[in-house]
Amino acid sequence: MILPSTDTGGDPELALVKLLTDARAARRYDIGFPGATDLGFPALAQILTGQLLNNVGDPWDLGHGRNHTKEIEQQVIATVADLLRAPPSRWGYVTTGASEGTLHALDAAWLRYRDLVVYTSTSGHYSIVKGARLLKLPVVTVxxxxFGRMDIVDLRAELARRRERSAMIVATAGTTMTEAVDDVxxxxxxxxxxxxxxxxxxxDAALGGIPYATLPDGVRPSFDFTAGATSMVISGHKFLSTLMPxxxxxxxxxxxxxxxxxxAYTGSADSTITGSRSxxxxxxLWWALNTxxxxxxxxxAEAxxxxxxxxxxxxQKIGWPTALNPHAFTVTLDQPPPPVLAKWVLATNGRTAHIxxxxxxxxxxxxxxxxxLSVSRPIPAQRRRRLMAVQTAPRP
Ligand SMILES: Cc1ncc(COP(=O)(O)O)c(C=O)c1O
Structure with a gap:
């Protein structure tokens, strides 16, 4: 935590130097959250730091203002829509993150069907239940x-119980903890x-949407518009390394x-969740996708x-319980002991953690x-052999 006024005598320039130094040092130990950090954007420095750009309203309705990047935004939407195999009738916009995208989709579904019930799995991201709560929509947890995927038998039973009601099913392509992919x-x-x-x-393809889209047919999971999705969202600061959410x-x-x-005053349709948009x-996004x-x-993705x-x-070799879903970047492991967690930033849920x-x-x-990890808690040879036998069971 950086406290500019106490650490750096209130000098903003010194505070910035300290902030950057600390952030760079912390990066090495931050392996538990899915933000890519390999891309930098020096070519965009001037426009990012010296120009107000506000894409207020709908991307295709340019509005009165000229200080926007809506034409670039349209290209981003086209590229991502192609990767996700959306039909030509596609529409979309650049959001603040995956959470906003899911909120928009929930709202659009409710505007169409007022008796809507939302279905998601126990592994769905918290933004799904939060979005439903904000809109006062009932949620059924499947x-x-x-393997951590939505259980289709349970989904069938829950849908069958409410066949007369309209349904919004929020599937996940890359669940937060284990990167399981629901079968759309x-x-x-x-x-x-x-x-x-x-x-x-x-x-909700916050993490997995773009990486899975790079897989060849035959191994590409069934997760996109060709599988029946009516809307999808990806996060830009995850695989695309935009550095800003x-x-x-x-x-x-x-x-x-x-x-x-x-x-009237923006000259654009109010089709998005927020008014002003970055x-x-x-x-x-455009720079990352095009370069x-x-x-x-x-x-x-392959690397x-x-x-x-x-x-x-x-x-597996050191006998630490671990799991890896097909095509995943996310490696699940038994939660390491406190000294390891004190040094490394890992996402944990009390029992397991992931990298x-x-x-x-x-x-x-x-x-x-x-x-x-190896020096923190040596595992007895007998237990190690038992664990190895379990972990080498075939993956799906
Ligand atoms: C599956 C899933 N959905 C949604 C989100 C939230 O995305 P954002 O932070 O872009 O709102 C995450 C974040 O980790 C996630 O893993």
Missing amino acids: RTDA AAITDVCDELAVTRRRIHV CGVLIYAEPPAATGGGRV GHTPLL LGPHGLRQR SRELATYTHHRL VCMPGVTRDQIDEFLND
């Missing part, structure tokens, strides 16, 4: 299967079988109704998956972490 095609099939036609399927929300088609109408984050291109995106596999295997091998995390960091 069980997860052994199976969710669509269940809705069809039960004739739940008054429905929306939103996919943001997200991209995509719909298969523009929601028939959005909360507000046209606002014009800088679309620039960061990397499809090849660069794929390479970064992260390889590092995750390496981490998982090394944990997310985002672009920017190196093998060298992982090796240092594993070394700390």
